[in-house]
Amino acid sequence: MKILIADDEMIMLKIIELRLKKDGHEVIVTSNGQEAVEQIKLHDPDMIIADIMMPFTSGLEIVSLVKKGSLHRKVPIIILSSMGQENVVLEAFNLGADDYITKPFSPNELSMRVKRLAPAAKLLSKTNENFS
């Protein structure tokens, strides 16, 4: 599966990248929201993992853009954030995020959540192929 990770913290990006590569995924990394939007258009990932607080474009804006279909096809999105407040989590789910992980978290837990969303990603990918 092709997964795009967007996070402005290098160490976070590296650890998630290595963990997902270990699971056999193809990983694209970006360090800010604007770059993430460009990479989504360019690489058409099957899943997106985005931090909320990023320069230029926030993770929530990415969710909104992807779920409205204004970037490319709809794909599952996992939001990462240090903010565990109820209103932020609810806003993310309202916009269409498929999962929400609060930092600190375990990369193994993220890996499991990616696995859980993989069937949905595949289904969305197939729907898109049939549709086009």
Add this chain to the structure above:
Amino acid sequence: MLTILTSFASTINEVLNYLLHHFFTQQMLFDTIIFFIFLIVASIAFIFLYLFRKNKRWQRKVYLQKSLNSFIGEIAICESEDELNEIFSNPDYQSVLLQFQHIGSDRNLLISELAETSKKFRGSTMENILWLFEKMELRNQLLKNLENKKWHKKAKAIQQLAYLQQKNCVDIILPFTNHENELLRAEAQIALVKMTGFEGLEFLSKVTYPVSEWQQLRLIEELSSTTCTSLGNIHEWLQSENLSVVNFALRLVEIYQQFDFYDEVKRCLSHSSMAVCKNAVLTISNISNETTADLLVAHFAGYDAFIQTKILKILQSDGTEAQLPFLFSILNHPDDSYKLEAAKAILKISDTGIVAIEELIDRNAFPWNVILPQIKNVA
């Protein structure tokens, strides 16, 4: 404008001429100009050199961080000790690690990266980070930083020890919890709680400086992520000479519903400090029993207006018919806000309260012509 400039230039010319004729020789003036030109050139050269060195250092830091990221990343996702040892002894990474063996600033960079990583991850990743911390023998570097003369370096070291869960350093951090520097003290207190949870609050028995309201909130926030295990020393804290400690202990009793300490909180109702009394009133109303309302009424007269109003509000939820005589007496209080709160309490306690109030007061006169419709609406 032109006239002003011309007159300014002529004034300067006159001053120079005056100086030249009365104080300086032409050679002296020339030497002075040369000196100042040299000074300017030297300053510019110094600034450039400084910026060049700073840039070089920054570039080195970025390079080290980049090489560290891959290494820490690999270590972080290892699933067994064998895998950890394999990555650690990888020749490519050994050459990276060699740079972090001796130079203090580089070792500090490695510590910072590990502490930052441990803030964001948990589970096996956190354990792997701690494994690397031990393997690189970085604790000594942190302990060295604790001896630094600059307070902020000490504070950073304390913070990092906490993030890296160095529980065996608790005794070293403990004295800093009563340090004269407020920020250093605050970091040490937070660090202890972060590492050992409720046991870390032991510093409250020794702290002589005030624990600020903000610091109390930080401690409570830190405690919220741990399970309440022991608050055994609360007895001692409630009798502390440090008023902020007493107030904090009252808060803990309230938040963690420590009913066992009811009698100690009761004693605080007669404390010499009004701030402590206020918190004691709030706390006791949260761990109340059948005697609490009477107790609050008994202490009512000795309190300031703020606490008295609070008590009247508490009686609205906790009051019983036993407090009705007291509440009826408050209806004659000169302060209208007291009348309002007492009337509300009476209405909540007794079904016939409104009739009883109307018998006692003149419903058409101010303030009752305003209060009565208000409390009837609430009821």
